[in-house]
Amino acid sequence: MNNSITGHTIRFLLLALFQVILFNHINFLGYINPYVYIIFIFFYPIKNNRPLFIFLSFLMGLTIDMFSDTGGIHAAASVCIAYARPVFLKFAFGTMYEHNTVKFNNTDFGAKLVYIALLTLLHHIIMFSLEIFSISRILLVFQKTLFSGIFTILMITLLSIIFSRKS
Amino acid sequence: MQQIINFIIRNKNFLLFLLLFGIALVFTIQSHSYHKSKFINSANFLSGGVYNSINNISSYFDLKSQNKILAEENNRLNQLLANSRIDTNTIKTDSTLKLNYKYTSARIIRNSYNLSNNFLLINKGKNDSIKQDFGVRSSLGIIGIVDHVSRNYATVISILNTKSRISAQLKKTNHFGSLTWNGKSPNIIQLTDVEKIAPVTQGDTIITSGRSSIFPKGIPVGTVINSKLDATENFHVINVKLFNDMTNLEHVYIIENTDTAEIKNLLESANE
Numbered sequence: 001m002n003n004s005i006t007g008h009t010i011r012f013l014l015l016a017l018f019q020v021i022l023f024n025h026i027n028f029l030g031y032i033n034p035y036v037y038i039i040f041i042f043f044y045p046i047k048n049n050r051p052l053f054i055f056l057s058f059l060m061g062l063t064i065d066m067f068s069d070t071g072g073i074h075a076a077a078s079v080c081i082a083y084a085r086p087v088f089l090k091f092a093f094g095t096m097y098e099h100n101t102v103k104f105n106n107t108d109f110g111a112k113l114v115y116i117a118l119l120t121l122l123h124h125i126i127m128f129s130l131e132i133f134s135i136s137r138i139l140l141v142f143q144k145t146l147f148s149g150i151f152t153i154l155m156i157t158l159l160s161i162i163f164s165r166k167s
Numbered sequence: 168m169q170q171i172i173n174f175i176i177r178n179k180n181f182l183l184f185l186l187l188f189g190i191a192l193v194f195t196i197q198s199h200s201y202h203k204s205k206f207i208n209s210a211n212f213l214s215g216g217v218y219n220s221i222n223n224i225s226s227y228f229d230l231k232s233q234n235k236i237l238a239e240e241n242n243r244l245n246q247l248l249a250n251s252r253i254d255t256n257t258i259k260t261d262s263t264l265k266l267n268y269k270y271t272s273a274r275i276i277r278n279s280y281n282l283s284n285n286f287l288l289i290n291k292g293k294n295d296s297i298k299q300d301f302g303v304r305s306s307l308g309i310i311g312i313v314d315h316v317s318r319n320y321a322t323v324i325s326i327l328n329t330k331s332r333i334s335a336q337l338k339k340t341n342h343f344g345s346l347t348w349n350g351k352s353p354n355i356i357q358l359t360d361v362e363k364i365a366p367v368t369q370g371d372t373i374i375t376s377g378r379s380s381i382f383p384k385g386i387p388v389g390t391v392i393n394s395k396l397d398a399t400e401n402f403h404v405i406n407v408k409l410f411n412d413m414t415n416l417e418h419v420y421i422i423e424n425t426d427t428a429e430i431k432n433l434l435e436s437a438n439e
Contacts, residue, residue, distance in 0.1 A: 137350070
């Protein structure tokens with residue numbers, strides 16, 4: 001128990017630090033950045049204390065917001081995907097989720113990719129619409145969501161493959 | 168009563184979600200209005216300290232190009248000095264000499280240009296008597312306006328911010344307008360509300376107008392790429408290519424207008 005709390009804290013701090021120091025400054029083609037910190041929300045244990053999980057996601061988003069002067073856009077998007085996560089888990093993993101047997105280390109790769117992609121796109125579309133905050137530039141929102149989304153999905157998939165513990 | 172409590176307990180996750188989402192939305196909306204984002208900004212000791220120590224390392228990779236920029240500026244200033252007609256020997260240092268604008272040098276420790284509302288972080292703050300609404304420029308042109316100030320750091324509203332409005336004018340005539348940004352390219356900003364009658368041609372220089380008390384007149388901004396009339400057909404919308412490369416900034420100057428209080432008082436008494 002104690003061990004898992006330490007693990008989550010370290011992961012939280014490392015992801016926040018890497019996001020603000022490294023991933024926010026990639027600026028591929030001028031504006032495309034991966035938002036890798038949401039991997040914390042994706043692979044948080046499924047059997048959890050739900051209010052605590054939602055609150056931690058909020059805190060994660062707010063930390064990124066504080067460092068990048070963006071108001072509350074990351075916090076809002078993170079809270080949304082944290083709250084909506086069970087729906088996406090059910091959609092992607094189906095019966096496995098209902099029987100409480102999902103382990104991220106040994107699930108089907110396709111199901112995992114669907115899960116990552118859908119949640120990433122939801123997060124990005126909320127974040128970019130709040131960032132740009134104007135209906136007249138909705139095309140720019142979609143453009144940013146698509147390109148940054150592809151980059152994020154790629155990075156998160158790679159990271160989840162590299163850091164998965166094979167039993 | 169019991170039913171209400173039961174309802175809260177049953178829906179506590181949803182209510183928590185709504186509460187946190189609401190807080191985040193309030194922060195977002197605050198950040199979209201000028202000078203209002205009080206709580207969440209990077210000019211605190213934690214994020215400022217982290218960015219400062221990172222910048223201490225990463226600035227080494229940039230030394231060569233920044234040195235070149237500074238040497239070019241030195242060269243230009245020396246040239247101005249050598250060719251100026253004022254005889255430097257006859258000027259006596261006078262204790263009553265009044266300076267309208269005070270310059271402080273600073274370093275940008277976090278640059279940002281890929282969002283629609285960009286903020287920069289500089290390594291000077293209250294301890295260096297920096298206050299809100301001071302102007303910031305580099306050797307090549309304007310950068311932005313100081314927003315939030317902490318003890319050692321300050322955030323700067325970049326000109327690459329869809330909320331910023333800075334008064335600017337054509338160099339050859341006195342027709343003025345306000346500088347805005349449409350959020351697309353970090354090299355091109357827009358000068359709007361210039362009278363239709365103003366003669367705008369490609370390649371004209373745009374400078375600050377000195378109409379606000381923030382910037383003195385004549386700080387370079389950029390050159391005209393093209394212009395068209397806006398929807399009302401009364402004003403020009405001019406695309407301006409910046410002299411500054413906003414993606415490569417390090418050394419900047421903070422401009423303090425020592426007469427701001429006097430000007431403000433005068434304007435307020437005129438409004439009454």
